[in-house]
């Protein structure tokens with residue numbers, strides 16, 4: 001039993017067999033040092049199981065005394081492969097900190113008991129909180145259950161998470177808490193730290209590789225077993241008693257831009273099932289699919305109807321943009337902005353203007369590398385591509401005819417900022433978007449000033465809608481509801497209504513606030529639900545449509561994309577896949593050019609398969625891609641939510 005399957009963090013979908021003297025079952029999941037490739041360079045891999053004997057074998061050696069992957073994580077690797085179609089090498093690369101594949105010496109992984117000293121007292125639960133905590137707490141570290149807590153912001157969900165985790169900690173277990181973007185929610189982090197002190201490990205995208213490794217090690221050894229982080233934190237080797245996914249509908253749980261493509265929320269449910277522990281999903285506006293699972297009894301469904309402090313939800317008003325002279329701020333919104341002490345405005349685009357048009361040759365100025373128009377950033381005097389980062393000085397002029405006679409249309413955060421500064425000169429106005437918060441600590445600075453009442457009006461992108469609790473804000477507004485519907489896919493109404501309710505919920509945490517949604521289509525039936533804060537009614541209507549067209553939750557969508565610097569080849573490959581599927585009577589939509597048909601000089605075509613059996617579909621799609629040797633790179637995106 002000395003032949004071993006070793007996995008390397010490479011873009012290959014296979015394991016390699018080595019001979020390891022004295023290998024046994026306890027060595028599974030450990031790092032190994034193995035000669036790799038023609039030159040037999042020493043490379044670090046992970047032993048994931050035994051293999052059958054081969055001739056001409058090479059020998060490898062175990063590096064550490066303890067494994068870096070446990071059974072759950074090895075099973076999850078297999079799932080990333082069989083369900084999401086990820087190459088198994090890329091899956092392990094995405095799962096472990098990079099440093100583990102760089103340090104060629106033994107890493108000391110000594111398991112510790114953690115010490116938990118209660119930092120602060122729990123709040124006395126409300127009746128609703130008490131009921132929910134009691135219903136879930138007996139499952140902790142014992143049995144699987146999936147639970148949805150649907151409750152508006154301020155209804156006390158976080159307090160429920162904290163108390164459930166405390167039960168886990170007292171039983172000697174840790175927990176994983178997923179949040180969409182931890183850098184945007186420092187208050188949440190503060191709350192966890194003030195409750196649990198230094199047994200918290202926070203993971204976010206701004207950590208250096210060394211920080212990431214050290215925190216991973218603190219979790220692995222059990223010193224800091226409560227993990228708070230973005231989607232990839234679901235793969236940390238914590239000894240978990242419970243898993244929490246806050247804002248479970250958030251699209252950032254889906255990794256769409258790189259391999260492996262997975263949804264952290266769905267992995268959380270699977271992991272809870274594997275580890276026989278409860279998973280708690282929380283949201284004011286759960287995804288329609290999760291709502292369906294809760295409604296049909298697949299998940300336990302808890303609803304919290306009111307806020308802890310009983311502040312009524314904000315009143316939501318619509319403002320018609322059709323008769324609005326400036327097309328930016330309606331009179332209704334302007335009047336409200338003049339009055340209220342602190343306001344927030346959501347603008348769905350950064351920069352100054354969406355498009356630049358050349359008045360001499362009548363063309364939109366496009367990115368030379370992508371099939372999108374360049375956005376005008378007035379502050380930098382540049383036109384920029386938000387997809388590839390291309391920029392050109394504004395005085396370069398039109399790319400086609402060289403004219404500098406340009407007109408800017410469409411509205412971004414910068415333009416709204418400039419406009420409001422002009423019409424409301426006495427207000428202190430700040431912008432909050434990724435352009436304005438690049439510098440370290442700048443997020444926090446702006447949010448602190450907001451909290452301290454130094455800002456009257458804050459204008460920002462979606463970043464602003466996520467998780468901030470600033471009691472001073474009494475008015476929130478959405479510049480244009482239609483701009484939230486931009487995706488034009490089956491999820492666009494769902495995403496727009498979620499964002500609208502999220503933004504409106506930012507107003508009036510202390511006393512009733514007000515929210516204004518500007519729109520060009522005041523008759524959109526979804527507004528009836530929005531104004532009543534009746535998200536369930538929206539879900540019910542949406543489920544009827546989804547069922548009719550067999551969209552999720554009534555099917556799974558697998559998106560196939562071809563990416564190729566040569567347009568003809570990309571198109572041909574996607575057409576080949578389409579006819580291959582037709583021959584096998586498999587239903588799909590397309591093929592067609594992607595909405596953004598070229599990114600970074602690569603052409604993109606796609607088609608979308610609806611299936612009820614993801615694993616078998618993925619299996620034959622992978623076989624097709626591997627055997628056919630397409631000229632294009634073919635991406636398989638399972639449970640796709642991004643259709644650009």
Ligand code: ADP
Pocket residue numbers: 123124125126129151152153154155156157158159160308309
């Ligand atoms: P959510 O996560 O649903 O937004 P939180 O747990 O953050 O709700 O609760 C909202 C506010 O109410 C917070 O300021 C919190 O400290 C407070 N709170 C929550 N539960 C209680 C309670 N049982 N008693 C008093 N205050 C509470």
Ligand code: ZN
Pocket residue numbers: 367368369370385386387388389390600
């Ligand atoms: Zn570009």
Ligand code: ZN
Pocket residue numbers: 358359360361362363398399400401402403
């Ligand atoms: Zn021109």
